[in-house]
Amino acid sequence: MYVDMDSLEALNLLARDGTERANRALADLTGASTAIGSTRILLVDREDVVERIETGGYEVVRFDIAGTLSGTALLLFDRPATEAVVDALVGGAEDGMGSAALKETANILMGAFTTDWGDHLGTGLEMTAPTYLDDPDADALQLDPTGPETDSALVFHSSITWRDAAGRIDVYLAPDRAALDPVFAETDADEAEEPADAFDPDEDGLFGIEEGTDSIPLEKLSVFSDLTKEGSAAAAERVTEMTGVETETELAGIAFTPVDDVAAQLGDGDYVGTTVAFEGTPSGSLIVLFDRASATNIAEAMLPIEPDGDGFTDMHESAIEELGNVMTSGFIDGWANVLETGVEHTPPEYVGDVNAAVLELVTEQLGPFQTHAFTIESTLRTEDVAFSCEIHALPDEADLGAALEALAVERKDQTDADPDDLF
The missing domain is CATH 3.40.1550.10 (CheC-like)
Structure with missing residues (x-):
């Protein structure tokens, strides 16, 4: 469909x-x-x-x-x-x-x-x-x-x-x-099964479908949502391995959201986190965000010694960067395994104002003409330490279309990544 x-x-x-x-x-x-x-x-x-x-x-x-x-x-x-x-x-x-x-x-x-x-x-x-x-x-x-x-x-x-x-x-x-x-409007099955020409984002419409059609395969998008949960579970597992704090996924999936709400839904909270760019199929940007109290608690659970100084120190920031790197790898590596392609990401960059970072990414990546966007979201929590975090991925739409086109539904369970590739 x-x-x-x-x-x-x-x-x-x-x-x-x-x-x-x-x-x-x-x-x-x-x-x-x-x-x-x-x-x-x-x-x-x-x-x-x-x-x-x-x-x-x-x-x-x-x-x-x-x-x-x-x-x-x-x-x-x-x-x-x-x-x-x-x-x-x-x-x-x-x-x-x-x-x-x-x-x-x-x-x-x-x-x-x-x-x-x-x-x-x-x-x-x-x-x-x-x-x-x-x-x-x-x-x-x-x-x-x-x-x-x-x-x-x-x-x-x-x-x-x-x-x-x-x-x-x-x-x-x-x-x-x-x-x-x-x-929902449905594309004729015979037309959908015709062999596709090479994807050209300059000539093809949203998600690689001919301009004027603007349709996406719901089944594959749903399976990609399933992969988001698998990636979230992998990210939670990496947090547990790194910190010794048992962590689990609360909610993960794909959201179709008005562009104005992508940053606004964070509210007025005080957030810190990391940003990365990922390249491959798909490509885009990813933010791991923590409210400041959660960031402090999980960073101190990781640190072998007491932080040197008061407040949120350089040691806290380094710990959050390291954690963001491991979580990002766990989150997106399953995509590459299922899609049989490479997805690389840049080193995480610590940001002290996540609200502004999200707004900047939305402005740069989506531009002034797009009214809605797909975001890939996940929430992780733990009961052992006062800690929660959210993962927000904003994929490039054309690349996500190519990813959906390449997605073999029968490979959806093959998300396990080699730990040697993560560290």
Whole structure:
């Protein structure tokens, strides 16, 4: 199945508009000052989404959707959002009244969110009554993979946050596999199987498809998302080997994001990290970022002696550079093994202002005319040390198209890299 790029952009903008309406509805309902976060289309492992929901302490309300865009919608209320909503609607009552308040709120928000979807798709959407999930699990969440060769699901994700207090509501809309065909424009199978001419980024359109077609193979993009999880696991393993701190992947996948949101989604936090450029199939840029507290903690776990000086010292920076190098290798080497090609990267460069570095990369790599971008993302965490980090790769679109064209789905499990090649 091929996915039309214009449809991706239109649906992402549709989700953004829906989130804006839901945000206004929430403000009217609760009197709170709220704002929307980034709106993205994700290709992520279903198990990662389920685990994030199960372990995140969320209150979850589910809707089943029928019609052209059949699937599942989930609204996740974190603890501060739950308390704010319940307090506004029923004066802080718990138990049955609290879950009823969440269902009522979810119903209003989803009604606002989906207002224009039926018009866009040319048919109405039918939603079931909201279901409050006491104990959400994989069966209850009902997320379909995009195909038989992948564990990744396609999910529309957006969020609403309180401006002047803690509180966040996440909206996940996950179409069924059968709904993807009518929703996205599909390239004729016979045309897709015709032998391709040599790829020329100056003559070919986005992802190596003829200009005017702008379609990408969803199955291969989903498998590439699977490789992101494998690469994240390899990066986590390298962190464990280097620091002795058991590290694991929380969420990994591919995001289709408005360009303005790529840097904005980092928020106002104080981040440090490393940047590298990688060359091959694909090529692009990669940033490993840490909030400053995490960087301090993991660097000191690596250092054999106490840092010489107060604050974030040169010793901390060197440790972060070394860690960034190992994580980058673990993350991208699996791509080369599956694609049977080389992907080399430059030595990592420490950056003390990751927000500015991301913005610079977006400006230089994407230019002024591109409205959306694919980013490859991963989050790593550990319970032994107060530490988390994120990996963001921004691939060159033409090269990613060549990578998808070369991707042999049957090699997707061959991601293991030779440790001698990593160090």
